[in-house]
Structures are given as C-alpha cells and as structure tokens.
Amino acid sequence: MNTTFVDACNRRSPEHTPVWFMRQAGRYLPSYRAVKGSMSVTEVAKDPALASQVVVDAVEALGVDAGIIFADIMLPLEGMGVEFKIEENVGPVVTNPIRDIDSVNSLREVDPETDVGYVLDGIDATIQKLDDSVPLIGFSGAPFTLAGYMIEGRPSRDLESTKRMMYRDPQTWHSLMGALTKMVVAYLDSQVAHGVKAVQLFDSWVGCLSPTDYEAYVSKYTRAIMASVGRKVPRIHFCANSASLLEQFIETGPDVLSVDWRIGMGEAWRASKGRVGIQGNLDPVLALAGGAGMKRQTKRILDESRGHRGHIFSLGHGVLRETDPENLRQIVRSVHSAKRRA
Ligand code: CP3
Numbered sequence: 001m002n003t004t005f006v007d008a009c010n011r012r013s014p015e016h017t018p019v020w021f022m023r024q025a026g027r028y029l030p031s032y033r034a035v036k037g038s039m040s041v042t043e044v045a046k047d048p049a050l051a052s053q054v055v056v057d058a059v060e061a062l063g064v065d066a067g068i069i070f071a072d073i074m075l076p077l078e079g080m081g082v083e084f085k086i087e088e089n090v091g092p093v094v095t096n097p098i099r100d101i102d103s104v105n106s107l108r109e110v111d112p113e114t115d116v117g118y119v120l121d122g123i124d125a126t127i128q129k130l131d132d133s134v135p136l137i138g139f140s141g142a143p144f145t146l147a148g149y150m151i152e153g154r155p156s157r158d159l160e161s162t163k164r165m166m167y168r169d170p171q172t173w174h175s176l177m178g179a180l181t182k183m184v185v186a187y188l189d190s191q192v193a194h195g196v197k198a199v200q201l202f203d204s205w206v207g208c209l210s211p212t213d214y215e216a217y218v219s220k221y222t223r224a225i226m227a228s229v230g231r232k233v234p235r236i237h238f239c240a241n242s243a244s245l246l247e248q249f250i251e252t253g254p255d256v257l258s259v260d261w262r263i264g265m266g267e268a269w270r271a272s273k274g275r276v277g278i279q280g281n282l283d284p285v286l287a288l289a290g291g292a293g294m295k296r297q298t299k300r301i302l303d304e305s306r307g308h309r310g311h312i313f314s315l316g317h318g319v320l321r322e323t324d325p326e327n328l329r330q331i332v333r334s335v336h337s338a339k340r341r342a
Helices: 004-009 030-036 041-045 048-062 101-105 117-130 143-152 160-168 170-193 211-217 219-229 243-251 265-272 284-289 291-305 325-337
Strands: 084-087 091-094 136-141 198-202 235-238 256-258 277-282 311-315
Touching: 004 198, 004 311, 030 041, 030 048, 041 048, 041 084, 041 117, 048 117, 048 325, 091 143, 101 170, 117 136, 117 170, 136 143, 136 170, 143 160, 143 170, 143 219, 160 170, 160 211, 170 198, 170 211, 170 219, 198 219, 211 243, 219 235, 219 243, 243 256, 243 265, 256 311, 265 277, 265 291, 277 284, 277 291, 284 291, 284 325, 291 311, 291 325
Parallel strands: 136 198, 198 235, 235 256, 256 277, 277 311
Antiparallel strands: 084 091
C-alpha cells in the first residue's frame, strides 16, 4: 500500500508529498465519459461496479496517491426524504426546498446500510479493485453546505435564504443542523466500517459566514462530527474561500485543512501552528491552463510547504471539465519528484 497520503494526514514524513485531486473521477477524463455514457452521476454512483471502476480508472490514469469514493454529497439526503436531481452544469436541484419547522420535522433518520447501501457496496468493490495500491478516501457533505442546498433548492452564490432562516428562525435552523449532523455521523461511521482510510468533510460554501455566525450556527455540529470519527481515521476539513475561518476550523478538531488558492500556503502554515496538515492549493484554472504557469505555481506551493509536516498537494477545488488529463499527470510527476527538504 502506498501510505504517503495517510502518513501526511498523520503528519509523519512520507517519502514524497502525496497528491490527489477533488473530482479526479469526472467528465474531463475520457475513461469516465466512456463508462458514464448517457447515465447521470446518481445512476453511476448507485451502481457499485461502475462507481468502483471510475475511481480506479482515475487513480490509474493519473498516478495519484489516493482515490475518493464515487458518490455525491446529496445522495444520503434521499434517505431523509429529500427529492432532488443533479443537473448537468448546474448542480443539485431540490424539488421541495425546506422552509419551515414542519418540513424539518418530517425528515427521516438515515440508516446507511439500507438508505445508501450502494455507497457501502461501492466502497467494498473499490477497495477490492484498488488491491492495496492506494488508500480510499470517504466523504460527506457538512451540515451547513447540505442545509444550503436543501433550503435554497438550487446552487446559490450568497445563500440568502439559508442565512435568513439562520437569523430569523434559529430554532428551525438548529433542528435542521441537528438532523443533518446525526445523518453525517452515521454515514461516515459506516464508510469507516467499510474500510475508507480517511474522510473528507465538504463544507464547501460555509466561507460565506462571518466568524461570529460560524461560531453561533455551525461550529458545534462540525465539532461533533470530527469527535465522532475520532482517531479511527484522519479527518480532512474542506472549505472554499476559507481564509477568514481557519482558526475556527482548526478548533473543530480536524487533522488536515483543505484550503483554496485565495490564501497563500505560507499563511495557511502559519495558521496551522503545527496543529494540522494542509491540503491544497493550486487554482483549478492553472491546471486547466497548463504550461509554464502551472509548473511555476506547482513549484511555488511545494516550496512554501517545504519543512512543514502534513502537506497534501491538491487543487483548491474540483478539476474543471475542460482540463487536459495530461496536465494533471504533469502535476503528479512534479510533486512526486520534488525534493522534500532544501
Ligand atoms: O472524484 C470525485 O471527486 C468524484 C466524487 C464526487 C462527486 N461529487 C461526483 C460528481 C464528489 C467528492 C462530489 C462532492 C460534491 N458534490 C460537492 C463537494 C465538493 C465541492 O465541489 O465543493 C458538492 C458541492 C456537490 C454538489 C454537486 N454535484 C455540484 C455542485 C455538481 C456540479 C454540477 C456540474 O455539472 O458541473 C455536481 C455534479 C457532480 N458530482 C459531478 C461529479 C463527477 C459532475 C457531473 C458529471 O460528471 O456528470
């Protein structure tokens, strides 16, 4: 087993900096498009044979140090009774957005083995196909980001309706966050039981909150999730646009913070104060653009991380659709061949 990724999560010193990419199994990859054909993301994710295949194809095509289960943050919400579609080039669209306490009270409790049994079967199949080559990462959406989709009903830039509920109707907000936290805890626990070697919590859009509101409306739920996973496997916290909340994320107890390109790696390492590893943070547009700029900034990120324990090289967000897979292979080669210490 290539242990570089898990070693970095645990802030041990791997022989090279590990690298993987969010959405590495996605539409930019010809093998993914071939498997997917005219199926939706949801249909692929619900078929353990196909879901495991696209993960392994991506790992092999890129030479990365970890795979991530093929699923979507929205899938476990189906078990709670939330109806949605994932529309191409749009994202999740919810049929009946949550607006009041009655709709929160009618949400069902999720039993992962029955409600998302296909994800767990997919994990079993993926681990078997990876055949001890690289570790598999599990994931879940975080309560705030999931609540955002459930309340807005579709992707939204500033999450106005979500924040309006938070401010006007805190009781409904906290009931919803409580129900989602319970689901995430059970979901991640079952993924760990099926053998994932790390988990990543995607709180993609929580960067739209002030530090005061993060503390009042979100942090205790994240803390409960981090505590429930505990020391079983390393925990990665992901947020886009996270620079103003790093200290608060660290206080929720993750092992690694995933940061995007809006913050310098040097600043992220200073915020870490040796308490967490840092994952990131090349701009996905640089991976798409390729060439000398991509090469130079890949080197810069590695240089800024030299001497710090726990760097996992990644993009600041998901791989963009028009990216040439060869660019990602080039990044992997640069990261793997870089000297760890000056
Ligand atoms: O290799 C991988 O990372 C794939 C597994 C994966 C998917 N979704 C499958 C998928 C993961 C880790 C996710 C997480 C996810 N889904 C997040 C958190 C990460 C982030 O981007 O912040 C979010 C917010 C979602 C919701 C969602 N699903 C969005 C915003 C979109 C994009 C819509 C589009 O068409 O561009 C999706 C669709 C989706 N989920 C795709 C994939 C591979 C792309 C559509 C496709 O391949 O057909």
